[in-house]
Amino acid sequence: MDDNILSVNHIGKSFGGIKALDRVCLNVKKGEIHCLAGENGCGKSTLIKIVSGVYQADEGEIVIDGKCYEKIKPVEAIDAGIQVIYQDFALFPNLTVMENLALNSEIASKVRLLSYKKMKSTARQALEKINVEIDLKKKVGELPVADKQLVAIARALMSNAKLIIMDEPTSALTKKEVANLIQLIFKLKEQGISILFVSHKLDEVFEISDQITILRNGKNIISCAAKNLNKNQFSFYMTGREFKESTDSLSNADYSKKVMEVKGLSKTGNYENISFSLYKGEILGITGQLGCGRTELALTLFGLMEKTEGSIEIEGKETKIKNVRDAKREGIAYVPEDRLTEGLFLPKSIKLNSTVTRLKEISRWPGRIDYKKMDQETDLWIEKLSTAAGDKENPVSTLSGGNQQKIVLAKWLSRTPKILILNGPTFGVDIGAKYDIYQLLRQYAAEGMSIIVASDDLNEVTSLCNRILVMKGGQIKGMFQGEELREKNLQQEIM
Template identity: 40%
Template sequence: MAEPLIELRGVTKRFPGMTALDAIDFRIAPAEILCLAGENGSGKSTLIKIVSGVYAYDEGELLIDGAPVSGFSPRAAIAAGVQVIYQDFSLFPSLTVAENLAMGRLLSENRRLVAPAECQRLGAEALARLDVTMDLDARVGSLSTADRQIVAIARALMSRTRLLIMDEPTTALTGREVERLFAIVREIKAKGIAVLFVSHKMREMLEISERICVFRNGRKVEEGPTAEFTEGRITRAMTGQDIGQERYVWSGDIAAEPRLSVRALGVGERVHDVSFDLRAGEIVGLSGLLGSGRTELALALFGMEPGHRGEVRMDGAPLKLETVQQAVEAGIAYVPEDRLSEGLFMTQSIARNMVASAIDRVTHGPFLSDGEATALAERTVADMRIATTDVDKQVGKLSGGNQQRVIIGRWLLTGPRVLILNGPTVGVDIGSKAEIHRRIRDLAVKDGLAVLMISDDVPELLQNCNRILLMHRGAIEADLDPRGLEEDDIHTRLKTLR
């Protein structure tokens, strides 16, 4: 193997009460695509921050091009060619694409005045390096997640980048957008730039990487060429256990009256004449390309698209769904796709987040009973197996998987008959994902909850759904029985919808 671009030897990093990294040996070579895998809390983020100069380590040695370095800072990391693209992309949403791309260069040159023509030139050059086209005058805040990511990559490559670190880059991307990103990553490698790709998604690790390194509890537990890994081996390395891949089997009666019946539902120009049935105990998947109308459909069923067309029935009775309150009173709950901006009060406690949707259960007249709220939250925390017993803990300090369980637990307190999950395990590690899937299945089997699971994660749909609906341009194009289907079969069907 070529001499490492960056190497850590015996690096240890401690925080009060914990060891985040324990005697880690780690290396990445020039023009290598390396996947770093591990559950939340495994040490991946700490390693990224050490390699990018944000954290100083307590023990060990860091080498660049074979030479030991000391006093490694973010400025020194950038000078060494290290660039990091975090999940939030760190862009300026109110500025244009050109201004975002040019900002770093202008600041590094201590410019006091900004010339629009210069921004346009620098922006065009940056995008040309990736062989992509984009409206340079578009506000970044108006772009899709995939396009914002391309802007972040283009900006990172404007400096003399030798290592590009991408932290969970595919979390909010559709299948087609992931393919586009992977093509860009391969182009970056062809230019001699190394890529450290951090992901929870095993299929993506196996597809894009040349080598895989797995962390668990602050230690490196597996490392080797990607060809030597399988999804099962990665899972065992990440979690320390085998996680079953058995599929959900619904044992209900297809002739039974539907729990939820949707007929000729339309939402503006985005959803057209959608009809389907969802029975008690069913977990029905819904997937489709970006812009297929699936989220608009979910919002209409949750009373957030007033004025929609068509008919919706619950256990045979017609529903009026013009407000969220009407949907909740009818027994419909909705877990949104973006838990950070749409699902949680990040600075509030677990208990306050839990009871937000069932406030009537812990109030007496105008007064909130803190004791009842705490007791209700503690029961739900135990039921959802959330990794804490302190319901006063700020929800923003939980891992992504535990945050997602807080949202699901909150809506279960409303006693729903239909649960709509939009991206139920986005940004969640493999262990938490398995726990969330287990709880959803239990709710369907034991409580007869009807579940509509909206997801881009095809293995998630195949494992948990007894039917899968494919949506395209606002209409249901296929109703599939997942028995006998494999992942590639679904991907092929989705590609035919383009």
């Protein structure tokens, strides 16, 4: 008897002559937690969409619980027990938790009139399956991300899921929420449900995975038991590159030259009485759980949020930063956490996005852009940041997450800022791009740029930063540097 719930055999898929998947194979056993990993653009999403029937493969076959499919439709995949939880969860934000959980079963039963009592009972039973309590009357759009994910998992189980595919399920969760999700995944495994876990976060992958399959450039690279891989091997198989940890920037901060001083900064309802200094060539980390106030603080320093009280000094002179124009004038740049909605003009070209902050400088006179200069500057930064951009006339939306983030960096680094503020600088980017961004930040710090990194990724801030401020409940609760810069110390302060 076949112990695989899913077998993907020699699947091929091309888009416009470009090979997205090249005879890819994948086997997921019943009751197994299997990690599917690879850099952005390696073919993970395409493979998931083929398994779930969204795309049709050009070649190969899919076997689900012993039944073979050359072509599979979404309804067939669901009937076979395949459920996919995408990053956007595919829920209806304007409907209640109860409606999101119970409407499908009500519609399937072809009733003429919906029964509120029956829908409530169905929804409650769905949540009881994963042992969580969520207000059934609350609209899904009002829920925190972690609760939306739980609703999506509960809905998947209502359809008698045998294999749940989770696409980057922890990308927007706090450390505590990640821990809770991992425990839930283990419970699903105990019930015999298989999990295909799509991720490139090393700690999570090795904590939960039984088996790991890695793709690169649309091809199988390796599939083996998680215990047979270490983190360095995992990174190498994903990228084809060997990474060496560097702490070069840690010795470059000049503590005799204060670039920024924040005194008693407060924003009612977000943070209060924040004071710290930033020095020339320093990388300063600000960390804490979601809602601690670090993002609002970063927005205030860049003029996107107005402070209630306190002061900001730049090189010893008190400065009024009421808007982005003021911040830019003082040599401050800001890279937002959500590059898609805040950092890029997605339909516009790579060229425009990489030069948009310098249109005045590359114009012959107001309203007349010097396109030759624009091309030269774009080429310069694409090369400088090792960006895999292809045709710079293409929309920036065509790039992978890591390369999009490099374009956001390029548009601000091109202004040679005195102070660079980054909010979650490697959020949603893969290992290779993350390494490149870290090296880039270390390089600019070594050249004298002062950098603030606001992030909840403790590995990120401990490996990058000279000093780290820990925020909790809108206040600074501790400062760590030197030998104190350890994840364990930060975790104790944050919790």
